[in-house]
Amino acid sequence: MSNVRTTGKKSSNTLVRDLVNVGIFAALYIVLAFISSSIGYIPALIVFSTGSIGLVTSIPLFLFFSKVERSILCCLIFCGFFGTAMFVMGQGILMLTISLLVGLLAGVALKVLGKGFAGLFSANIVLSLMSSSMMLPLWTSTEEYLEYTRTMCDAGYVAKLAELAQSPWPLVAIYSFGILGAFVGGFIARRVMKKHFERIGLAK
Secondary structure: OHHHHHHHHHHHHHHHHHHHHHHHHHHHHHHHHHHHHHHHHOHHHHHHHHHHHHHHHHHHHHHHHHHOOOHHHHHHHHHHHHHHHHHHOOOOHHHHHHHHHHHHHHHHHHHHHOOOHHHHHHHHHHHHHHHHHHHOHHHHOHHHHHHHHHOOOOHHHHHHHHHHOOOOHHHHHHHHHHHHHHHHHHHHHHHHHHHHHOOOOOOO
């Protein structure tokens, strides 16, 4: 009977620890994603902004993935935070839906492949699809997205977005650079974690 109580307490403790890690790293991810995506306010760099996000967020994501025990649940909540933030900022239900789907896929990747490099790397690549989807409404709801952007940006920037929306290729580039950024960032994160985080006990 004592074993059952001990096991239940341990499970409760790990759940609390997982939820704390989700809150900390989700907040960090949102801040880093917005800062690194700010290069997209330069019209010529719009399609490269997702690559910047993938590159900058890979190290904290690797650390997050390595620390949580309930991979699927934690990734769902993590991405749910991001999707909710986007929804509140006017992105609509599509971004929230994509975020939850990406969270599920990233969690499954960690569950199936484990917390070795393959699992962390795959989950990081999958998660890049979430941040890369922030501009998807420019193609799925063009007029609404442009109207939303007019409230924050000048006419020249909005005109550049309208020009991008006339072809699907910029959207392909946005996702491609997002994946590329996460790809390169994944290898950088592996080196940093091996050299520093594992040495001081912050990662397994």
